[in-house]
Amino acid sequence: MALMTGEEYIESIRKMNMEVYLFGKRVDCPVDDPILRPSLNSVRMTYDLAQMPEYQDLMTVISPYTGQRVNRFTHIHQSAEDLMNKVKMQRLLGQKTAACFQRCVGMDAFNAVFSTTYETDQAHGTHYHENFKKFMTYVQDKDLTVDGAMTDPKGDRSKAPHAQEDPDLYLHVVEQRPDGIVVRGAKAHQTGILNSHEVIVMPTISLGPEDKEYAVSFAVPVDTKGIFMIIGRQSCDTRKREHTEIDVGNSEFGGVEALVVFDDVFVPNDRIFLNGESEFAGMMVERFAGYHRQSYGGCKVGVGDVLIGAAAVAAEYNGVDKASAVKDKIIEMTHLNETLYCCGIACSAEGYPTESGNYIIDLLLANVCKQNVTRYPYEIARLAEDIAGGLMVTAPSEADLRDEKLGPVIEKYLKGRADVSTENRLRILRLIENLTLGTAAVGYRTESLHGAGSPQAQRIMIARQSNLNHKKALAKAIAHIKED
Ligand code: SF4
Ligand code: FE
Numbered sequence: 001m002a003l004m005t006g007e008e009y010i011e012s013i014r015k016m017n018m019e020v021y022l023f024g025k026r027v028d029c030p031v032d033d034p035i036l037r038p039s040l041n042s043v044r045m046t047y048d049l050a051q052m053p054e055y056q057d058l059m060t061v062i063s064p065y066t067g068q069r070v071n072r073f074t075h076i077h078q079s080a081e082d083l084m085n086k087v088k089m090q091r092l093l094g095q096k097t098a099a100c101f102q103r104c105v106g107m108d109a110f111n112a113v114f115s116t117t118y119e120t121d122q123a124h125g126t127h128y129h130e131n132f133k134k135f136m137t138y139v140q141d142k143d144l145t146v147d148g149a150m151t152d153p154k155g156d157r158s159k160a161p162h163a164q165e166d167p168d169l170y171l172h173v174v175e176q177r178p179d180g181i182v183v184r185g186a187k188a189h190q191t192g193i194l195n196s197h198e199v200i201v202m203p204t205i206s207l208g209p210e211d212k213e214y215a216v217s218f219a220v221p222v223d224t225k226g227i228f229m230i231i232g233r234q235s236c237d238t239r240k241r242e243h244t245e246i247d248v249g250n251s252e253f254g255g256v257e258a259l260v261v262f263d264d265v266f267v268p269n270d271r272i273f274l275n276g277e278s279e280f281a282g283m284m285v286e287r288f289a290g291y292h293r294q295s296y297g298g299c300k301v302g303v304g305d306v307l308i309g310a311a312a313v314a315a316e317y318n319g320v321d322k323a324s325a326v327k328d329k330i331i332e333m334t335h336l337n338e339t340l341y342c343c344g345i346a347c348s349a350e351g352y353p354t355e356s357g358n359y360i361i362d363l364l365l366a367n368v369c370k371q372n373v374t375r376y377p378y379e380i381a382r383l384a385e386d387i388a389g390g391l392m393v394t395a396p397s398e399a400d401l402r403d404e405k406l407g408p409v410i411e412k413y414l415k416g417r418a419d420v421s422t423e424n425r426l427r428i429l430r431l432i433e434n435l436t437l438g439t440a441a442v443g444y445r446t447e448s449l450h451g452a453g454s455p456q457a458q459r460i461m462i463a464r465q466s467n468l469n470h471k472k473a474l475a476k477a478i479a480h481i482k483e484d
Contacts, residue, residue: 010044012197017223018194042255047143049092058092074136088298091305093302098431103145113273145198147193173275183267205282213276214278216274217273217274220265232258294347294366303435307381310431350365395414396414401423
């Protein structure tokens with residue numbers, strides 16, 4: 001089958017029978033819900049851009065497994081160049097949506113599960129890699145969106161999965177059957193699951209032999225019996241129900257997260273990618289996290305581009321764009337943003353093949369990339385707010401602007417430069433508000449901190465990968481130190 005158009009994608013999601021809850025009620029048609037629809041539009045952009053000749057090389061690739069042109073979001077990386085193109089594609093999508101476009105988690109899960117299943121089979125004589133390849137070619141053929149589900153609720157963080165008072169706080173196998181397994185548990189903060197056709201589930205941490213039943217990976221359609229999701233609230237989300245364009249800041253695009261419950265879900269044998277081989281859980285986690293930490297060197301940079309542009313426009317509208325202090329702030333924002341991009345490109349350029357043949361990023365550099373992402377977007381956001389001024393949080397609503405009596409007053413008193421309409425000034429300030437404090441702040445701020453693992457998780461990996469003994473040996477050689 002050919003690549004799907006954006007419209008075909010929307011209709012394919014509409015046909016699914018997902019169990020979705022928002023504000024205590026089941027959502028009949030998530031595709032048409034005003035709060036949820038912008039997040040679907042963001043994923044749609046991954047389909048729309050793939051149809052455009054100017055983006056074909058970045059957005060699509062010939063699959064070595066099917067021989068067909070597939071969307072890069074379903075691709076298994078074959079080279080360091082593929083890894084770099086992935087980051088470039090993510091930057092482009094961040095620029096086009098100014099939001100989380102969600103489809104990357106599946107791509108990152110694809111590549112982590114591809115190599116881990118290969119190595120698990122080598123060690124155990126299992127057939128997980130074959131299962132995964134069958135699933136992968138199905139996804140490529142149908143051009144599906146896949147969610148990658150890793151984060152378990154985790155309960156008491158000081159206790160291993162099997163030692164939790166409630167055994168379901170990590171997703172686990174509750175029944176082994178001749179034709180498959182039954183799983184129970186939940187995955188938290190699931191980016192884009194609502195807009196996905198399939199979900200790949202992976203373990204959330206390295207596991208010991210006593211946690212065998214938690215060492216499980218598989219893929220199922222998102223509307224499989226027993227799966228339901230509770231949508232996460234976002235700051236300012238109900239503005240999307242007010243039929244306003246200005247007040248939401250970004251009326252077309254958004255992101256979405258959900259708590260996803262797996263209430264005794266059956267997984268057939270050919271969809272299982274790990275089932276009890278606990279020593280391979282850590283490999284899958286580390287590789288997925290590494291790929292997703294690389295991803296942030298692309299997507300957050302693209303959103304950062306929009307925020308920098310918005311700050312520059314706000315400065316122009318206020319008539320301060322020529323002030324050296326403002327120019328310097330824009331330079332600083334650009335410097336920080338491009339530093340993140342450098343990290344994304346660098347960990348990709350240093351990529352290397354795994355035993356299975358697909359390419360993986362340099363894990364040290366990918367973790368450094370994400371560690372910087374836990375900091376720089378906050379500083380970029382601070383500088384954008386600095387340039388925007390207090391009006392970005394004190395401006396009246398669009399309803400007031402449209403009011404017969406209040407509109408002209410707002411027009412008069414909230415004007416910046418005489419040749420710029422007050423409406424345009426408010427539009428750009430609301431976009432900055434959306435990116436720094438509103439719905440998009442989930443993706444641009446807090447997700448920069450905690451997404452793909454919280455800062456401490458990267459510091460552990462940096463310590464593990466930094467080869468300190470080599471550095472000590474270098475110093476001793478230069479200092480001519482000879483130890484007995
Ligand atoms: Fe993709 Fe970024 Fe969203 Fe992760 S946070 S799914 S990398 S856009
Ligand atoms: Fe993320």
